[in-house]
Every structure is written in structure tokens, then in C-alpha cells.
Amino acid sequence: MMSEKKRLHPVAMLLAFLASLKEVALPLIIFVFIGRGGEGYSWWHFLIMGAFLLFTLGNGVLSWWFYTYQIRNNELQIHQGFIFRKKRFIPRERVQSIDTSQGVIQRIFGLVKVQIETAGGGGEPEVVMSALSRFDAEQLRSELYKSRRPEEAEETFVNEPPVKEYRLSKKDLIIAASTSGGIGVFLSFIAAIGSQVDNILPDEFYSIITERVMDATLTFILVIALIVLLLSWIFSVLGTVLKYGGFVLSRTEDDLIIKRGILERRQLTIPVQRVQAIRVVEGLLRQPFGYATIYVESGGGGGKDEQFSTILFPLLKRKRIQAFLEELIPEVPVHQELTPLPRKARIRYMIRFMLPSLIPALLITYFVPFGYLSFSILPVACFLGYLHHKDAGWSIKDTTSLLQFRQIGRVRVYVPRKRIQAMELNSTLFQKRKSLTTIQVSILSSLAGKQFRVRDIELLNGHDLLNWYSYNNSIKKQTDE
Amino acid sequence: MRPDPSKKIDRRGLKVWQITGVILSILLLGIVAGMFSLHYLVVKLPIWSLVATCVVVAVLIMLQIWILPLLRYKKWRYEVSEHEIELKHGVIIVKRTLIPMVRVQHVDTRQGPLLRAYKLSSVTISTAATTHEIPALSNEVADELRDKISVLARVTEDDV
Numbered sequence: 001m002m003s004e005k006k007r008l009h010p011v012a013m014l015l016a017f018l019a020s021l022k023e024v025a026l027p028l029i030i031f032v033f034i035g036r037g038g039e040g041y042s043w044w045h046f047l048i049m050g051a052f053l054l055f056t057l058g059n060g061v062l063s064w065w066f067y068t069y070q071i072r073n074n075e076l077q078i079h080q081g082f083i084f085r086k087k088r089f090i091p092r093e094r095v096q097s098i099d100t101s102q103g104v105i106q107r108i109f110g111l112v113k114v115q116i117e118t119a120g121g122g123g124e125p126e127v128v129m130s131a132l133s134r135f136d137a138e139q140l141r142s143e144l145y146k147s148r149r150p151e152e153a154e155e156t157f158v159n160e161p162p163v164k165e166y167r168l169s170k171k172d173l174i175i176a177a178s179t180s181g182g183i184g185v186f187l188s189f190i191a192a193i194g195s196q197v198d199n200i201l202p203d204e205f206y207s208i209i210t211e212r213v214m215d216a217t218l219t220f221i222l223v224i225a226l227i228v229l230l231l232s233w234i235f236s237v238l239g240t241v242l243k244y245g246g247f248v249l250s251r252t253e254d255d256l257i258i259k260r261g262i263l264e265r266r267q268l269t270i271p272v273q274r275v276q277a278i279r280v281v282e283g284l285l286r287q288p289f290g291y292a293t294i295y296v297e298s299g300g301g302g303g304k305d306e307q308f309s310t311i312l313f314p315l316l317k318r319k320r321i322q323a324f325l326e327e328l329i330p331e332v333p334v335h336q337e338l339t340p341l342p343r344k345a346r347i348r349y350m351i352r353f354m355l356p357s358l359i360p361a362l363l364i365t366y367f368v369p370f371g372y373l374s375f376s377i378l379p380v381a382c383f384l385g386y387l388h389h390k391d392a393g394w395s396i397k398d399t400t401s402l403l404q405f406r407q408i409g410r411v412r413v414y415v416p417r418k419r420i421q422a423m424e425l426n427s428t429l430f431q432k433r434k435s436l437t438t439i440q441v442s443i444l445s446s447l448a449g450k451q452f453r454v455r456d457i458e459l460l461n462g463h464d465l466l467n468w469y470s471y472n473n474s475i476k477k478q479t480d481e
Numbered sequence: 482m483r484p485d486p487s488k489k490i491d492r493r494g495l496k497v498w499q500i501t502g503v504i505l506s507i508l509l510l511g512i513v514a515g516m517f518s519l520h521y522l523v524v525k526l527p528i529w530s531l532v533a534t535c536v537v538v539a540v541l542i543m544l545q546i547w548i549l550p551l552l553r554y555k556k557w558r559y560e561v562s563e564h565e566i567e568l569k570h571g572v573i574i575v576k577r578t579l580i581p582m583v584r585v586q587h588v589d590t591r592q593g594p595l596l597r598a599y600k601l602s603s604v605t606i607s608t609a610a611t612t613h614e615i616p617a618l619s620n621e622v623a624d625e626l627r628d629k630i631s632v633l634a635r636v637t638e639d640d641v
Contacts, residue, residue, distance in 0.1 A: 421584050421610040425577040432575065442610040449610025463483040466579050470483075471564035 005068040005079075011109050012067070012131040016060035018105070024052075069129070071143050076116070078127060090126065094118045096274055096299035098141050099125070101266035112137045112267075116144075118299070141269070145254075164327070168247035168314055176293075176315040177240035178233075179285035244314050251328055256296070258310065268310060272331055274298045276419045276443045277452075279309065280321060280412040287410060290318045294325070299444050309445065333400050334414050338393040344434050345456035349392075350385035352455075357381045392454050394439065394461070396468050403441060403454050413452050419443055423469045425462045437462040486560030486567040493599045494557075494617025498550035500595060506542040513538050559615050561626060563633060566606060568613060584608045585634035590623045606630065 021028075067080045076095070078088045100112040114137050116127035132140070168176070245262035256275075258268040279295040286292060296312040316324060325334045357377050364371040391406045399417045404410070424440040431437055439462055440453040516534055520526045552572040560567045566585070568578040586609055590602040602623035603616045618626065 421608040422578060422580045422613070424579070425575075426571075427575045427577075429573055442608070444609040449608075451610075460482065462577075466483050466577070469579055469581075471562075471581055 005070045006136065007068055008064060008129055009109070009111050009131040009133055009136075010064065011105065011111055012129075013060040013064045015105060015130045016063055017056055020056045020059065028052075069140075071140075076127070076144060088127070090116070090118060092144055095144050097268065097270055098144060099266060099268045100137055100141075101261070101264055103264050106131060107265075110134065114140065145269075145271070164251055166249040166313065166324075166328070168244065172315045173241060173245060173247070175289075175291065176244065177237040179283060179289075179291070180236055180240045244311070247314060249313055249328075256312070256329070258312070270296060270298050270310065272329060275329065275332060276445065277413055277415040278312070278325065278329070278332055278334065279414075281409050282318065282411075283409040286315075291315050292318050292321060294321065297443060297445055297450065309450075332414060332416055333398060335395065335397040335400065335402065337395050337397065338402065338404055339395050339457075339461065340393045341389055341454075341456055342436070342458050345436055346386065346389045348430070348434075348436070348456050349389035350382050353381040353385035353388070354378055389456075392456075394454050394457055394465070396465065401441065401465070401468070403439070403452050405452075405454050413441075415441055415443055415452070417469060420469060421449065423466060425459075425466065427459065431456065431459075435459040439465055486558040486569055488559050488561075490554065490557045490559070490615065490617045491601055491619045491622070492554070493601055493619070495550050495554040497595050497599055497601065497617060498553060499546055502542075502545035502547075502550060505545055509538050509541060557616070561630060566613075566630070568615065578613055580606060580608060580611075580613060582630070582633045585630060588627050588630045588634065590627045592620075604630075 062082050063080070066082045066085075067078070069076065069078045071077070071092075074092045076090045076092070078086075078090075080086050080088075095116055095118060097117045099115045099117070101115070102112055106113055109131070111131045111133055114127075114129040114132050115125040116129075117125045242262045242264075244260050246265075247260045248258070250257045250259075251272075254271055254273070256270045256272060258266075258270070260266055275296055275298055277297040279297060280292050281295065282292040293314055294312040294316060295309045297309045313324070322334060322336060325332070361371075361374045361377060364374040368374075388406045391404060391410050393404045395402045401415050401417065401420070403413045403415070421442045421444060424442070425437045426440060427437040435458065436456045437459045438453055438455045439457055440451050442449055442451050444450075513534060516526065516531060520531060549572060553570070556570055556572060556575070558569045564582050566578075566580040566582070568576070568580075570576055586607050588607070589605045591605060592602045596602060596617065600620050601617050602620050603614055604618060604623050604626050606613045606615075615626075
């Protein structure tokens, strides 16, 4: 048992200093360059700058000194702060995941950053330790995970050998990167920069550009648009390669371990016991080539870009998924069978897509010449509805439920019965008339909870699902076997 | 078909919803009064807009005071067995919820001033991912239900 109080590695001071410098970088630059009058720097400039630097440094040192952690009474106890004292105690059983990562500075010093997550509590990890030596991090990890297997508590420092490793090949990485669909993100990023440029560039520049654009032919505008698209695509490819390069997934007896990243190495450990659901997503660009991404929903972990879940494997042939999951996580049995939606639900899907485009189309037709052309969007909406209907479905096999639906890409979610927090059937009056219903399954996720739903399944099937989930039924099944 | 849950909520809940409806209706009438005073004191509004507002408000008031509370009360069903909680409610969207006892994290009873005046409480059931409410039970029933669920939920099979 680790009982003495420990501090982070002293490099944490440097990191804190840099972090606060980054925060004030902009005001500082303005202060230095714009604050300077005609006659150069005066003594008070230096005074303020000096005081500021001293304060930041002192703050870094003091925060480091007052930040201690220890494991006592089966809890991770963290004390921090010197003006506002903060204590955070986390029971061992509540730790959902422990991630390590290495930024550039951690790499230089051979250290790691440790992030500890508990269930719920939103996007930010509950504990962030910016710099620990590898030894300390490993010790902390094994101490925190020890309680799960009390009989093997002795072998704490040895990492159990991984049963099997799965690597993402270079070719697959490139495919994953070029079909990542992160284009949208980068486009909005460029748009954001563009809107900032507004404030910096002089007005004359603007009027020149506007004149040019007015004069420009359609081809010119198209070329510009293409270039912007291409650039954002290249950036998104680069971003994905940096993030998922060197991807290695391994399975030990109790854990899934994911290592990834080229500049910043990250290591995520997900206890298999904490896996809530497995999500297979076939993105719009990947589906035609038969590729999919596998996500794992666990109590903690995952950033906004991964919808608060974790990428278990970035790219895999659809055909290989079944075998891959069976080998990797036999605890969550998966199957392929799927009950499609009834035919009578198709029209509802089409209407659901057409209605939102109908009203703008009507308005445009009324106000804009040739506005009726906008009605050409209706067949597209119709087709989307058709696709969403075609790809939706559900099934249950033994103790696993499968929900399939489309959210741009095609999504398949496997949820074991004991991971479902609550099951709900919602029927609107219209659905009731056709005896249809919407099934909704809630699971635990790092962001309070997550809901998966399939609309317009047969009402009787909805009741089948409820019965399958119901306690009485699961008992009956067990006694039958 | 799975049988519906059997228990109904307290009839006094209907009264509480009707009173809430009356309060909302007074606000709506305030809007109508505002429009009419605008019409007579400041600027003439087209007659059809006044009539339309009156009709819409009349319908809304009917719905709020009379129809919706009654339907809501009639549709509410719940059942708490040893192993699970089942709810069914909703007028326009019928919701049917199944919560296994082992998934319940905690259970509360609450009451606002209106509920308190009628000696009613609502019971709120939380899982790790969701929250569910049974509105308007008599204080005794609510307390009993809360204690029962809390005892039953203590038997956890495995941790999340």
C-alpha cells in the first residue's frame, strides 16, 4: 500500500508556467508592442512585466508544492491549492479509466501525463496530473487497479503480458485519415479564421476583394472553393494521421489498452468490466469501401470529437468485425442478425425528412424568382428517408441487444442486457395508429448518460424487447437452460 | 403484448394540475388584455388578429384546465415490483419505461408548495444514466414507495 504523500515531477512547475503563459500570451503581446509609446519602454513596463513573471513562476512553484497525492483507505486522496485548499478523494472502485499521454515536454523529460476519470462528470477528466515519472505512473495505476483482483495483489509492478496485439497498418491509417470526414471541422475552422481576419485587414483590402469577386467568373469562384476544400481535407488527413498514427490495441486479462499518437503519445486503459456498449460506425465515405470504425462506450473517457466514447479501432473491414470482436471482447457477444423495420414505417421516415425541407421550399418559391427549383430538394430528402428506413433495425440474441440506425453514417450498437440502465418505448399518436413505436435504450457514459433509439419499430416487437429486458423473463430463461 | 402497469396516481394530482393550468391561463389572459388595451388605447390592430388570439387562447385554456390534466391523470400508470419499476404515461406521446431495481442509484421524494397543500409528493428515481418521476402520490404512498425502492435497490448484483 502506497501510504506516503507524493508530489508530481518538478517539471510540472514548468508545465504550469507555460500553461499560464499561453493563457496570457495575447494580452502580453498587446502590452509589449502596443503599450509602447513613442519613446520606448519606461521603467514601469519592466516592473509590471517582472511582477507578472514572478507571480506566474511563484504560482507554479506553490501549486506544485501543495499538490500531493496518496492512496489511503482504498481512496486516491489529492490535496491541492494554497489559498483555496481543495481535497479530492476518489474511491478506487469508482475509477473508470486511467489514461497516460505524452506531450512534447513530457517526452523530452521522459515523463507522462496521467488522467483519471470516474463515471459521469462531463468531458473533463476528474484528475489531471501533468507530469509523473513512468515509475510513479505505473505504480499509481497498479495501486488503483489492484483491488479488482485481490488474489493477485502481489504482482503489482509487472505489467501482465498482452494476450494479443492489434496494430493499424500504414495503409489503413492513410485510408482512415482520408475518409475521416473531418473536413467539416476544418472548414468551420477556416471560416472562423476568416471571420477573425475581418478585424485585422484594412478596409481597402476588403473593397478590392469585393470588386474582384464581383468581376470574377464563376470558374474563378469554383477554383477558390475547390482549393479551400482541398486544403481543409489535407489538414484533416494530417490531423488524423498525427492522432491515430502508431495505433496499437492490446487485450490483457482484464483490460483493453489503446496506445496511439505520433507527436503526443496517449495510452488509454479501459477495464473490460466497464465496457457499456460497442458501437460500429460506417461513415458515409467508408461504407462504400466496406470499412467501419469501432467505438467503445465506457463510463469515462473520450473527448468531444469522439462523442464522449473511445475509438477502439479506427478502421476495419466490415466483414472482419465479427471475428475481431469475438476474439477481443468475448464478454460482449456480438451477432449479425437484424430485424428490419416494417414496410409501413417507410412513409413515416420519408415524411420526417421531407417536412423540414418543404416549408423553406415553399417560402423560397414565393419570394425568389425561379424559387420553385428549390423543390428539387424533395426527392433528395425522400431518398434520405428511404435510406434511413432501410438501414434501421434491431435484434436480440441471448444477452445482447443490437440497435442499428443511420446518423449520416450507419451505426450499429451492441448493448449487453446488464448494461442497459433503462429501456423506454415512446409512441406518438401517429405511431399508435400504425401500431409502431420508438425504442430507446439508456446506458452509462462519461457525459451523464447516453441514449440510443430506433424509430418506428413494430409495437409488438417493442413489447418483445421490454419482455427480454424485464427481470421475470431473464429468470425464466435461465431456469430453462 | 406486455400487460400495462396497474397502479394509478393520486386523484388529487388532477386538482394540482388544474390549478397550475389556471395560473398559466391567467398569464394568457394577461396577453389578451394587453392586446386589447393596445388596440383601444394606442394603435388599431386588425380585427381578425384579435379574434384569432381570442380563439387560440380559449382553446389553450380549455386544454390546460380541463382536457390535458384529465388525460394525463387517466393515462398515468406505474408499478413497482421486487425487481423492476415500470411506468407508462403521456397524452400525445405515450412513454413506457422499464427500470431494473439493480440499476437504481437513488430515489427522492419532492414536493412544491402546491403539492404540499394537497398533501402530495412526487417520487424521483435516478439511474446512472437517466431520471424518472412519478408525480402526485399521497405523502404516505410516496414515502412508502421511496423506502421500498431504496431497500430493494440496495441489493446490487454488480458494480458499474
